[in-house]
Amino acid sequence: MTLLSNIKSRKEKVDAHKDTDSIENHLEIPDGLYDKCPQCDYVEETVHFYQNNWICSECNHHLRMHVAARIKLIFDEFNVFNHIIKSKDPLNFPGYQEKLETLSDENGVYDAVVCGEAILANKSVIAVIMDPNFMMGSMGTVVGEKITRAFERAQKQKKPILIFSASGGARMQEGILSLMQMAKISGAVSKFNQSGGLFINVLTDPTTGGVTASFAMLADIILAEPNALIGFAGPRVIRQTMNHDLPEGFQRSEFLLEKGFIDKIVDRTQLKNTLNHLLELHEVK
Incomplete structure (x- = not known):
């Protein structure tokens, strides 16, 4: 399956179903025909979510987005590098290799x-897009290596780097090797910063755990999509540790903006224009 085929396949299912008028086919709703907003439970045809950039038309909640859909929304051209890098399952974790192959x-x-x-x-950049559909965007050795190489390439080519972060944190199937990626990427960010490079990070839902605790919060400019979950530990763990009720909206984009942790919340429909404006301000060509 190609990178773009995933977002096309669900739309094709919908189109094929719409072209069929038989009663039998209307009684049996095929998988992937409808999606439900996790925020307000509004049910809508998948094709409408697809056409609306995976934004709920009822409550404006920004649903999680596949890598290919993100590329199509933001970039005019995208040439993948270091794509075929696969985990060697360093801990021989039971069932891990099979899960990776299935998700791939x-x-x-x-x-x-x-x-x-x-x-x-018309501005040339290095782009890094994390996929919450692949093991919740968890950061293992492959993720750490690819992001590190991206910073090194950006530094060598003197280009800005844009990251769209989405992660549940470290990947438990790779243990301490996963945690080591936090320091590895942070080191690459530091070298990139010392060379004068521009690093813009867009926090999407969810950005949590080791990703938040490392490179996601080291950017020169930190943007976020509306109502994205952003934090380190989960609210339940924090509540139990502190033995205290948490503020309403805790760990959401709006709360972090109020507290100064991020620079701006940008609706997905305005994200490309905002990024373009930021690049123009920094005279990127």
Whole structure:
């Protein structure tokens, strides 16, 4: 399955169903025909979510987005590099290799991140997009290696780097090797920063755990999509540790903006224009 085929396949199912008028086919609703907003439970045809950039038309909640859909929304051109890098299952974790292969077939990617040399409104950038559909975007050795290489490429080519983070944190199937990626990527960020490079990070739902605790919060400019879950530990763990009720909206984009942790919340429909404006301000060509 190619990188773009995943977002096309569900739309094709919907179109094929709409062209069929038999009563029998209308009684049996095929998988993937409808999706439900996790925020307000509004049910809508998948094709409408697809056409609306996976934004709920009822409550404006930004649903999680496949890598290919993100590329199509933001970039005019995207050339993938270091794509076929696969985990060697360093801990021989039971069932891990089989799970990776299954997710790779389903999502059209080899791990939870895709990196590319991209064009955004005639501006050349290095882009890193994390995929919450692949093991919740968890950060293992492959994710750490690919993001590190992306920073090194951006530094060598003197280009800005844009990251769209989405992660549940470290990947438990790779143990301490997963945690080591936090320091590895942070080191690459530091070298990139010292060279004068521009790093813009867009926090999407969810960005949590080791990703938040490392490179996601080291960007020069930190943007976020509306109502994205952003934090380190989960609210339940924090509540139990502190033995205290948490503020309403805790760990959501709006709360973090109020407390100064992020620079701006940007609706998905305005994200490309906002990024273009930021690149223009920094005289990126």
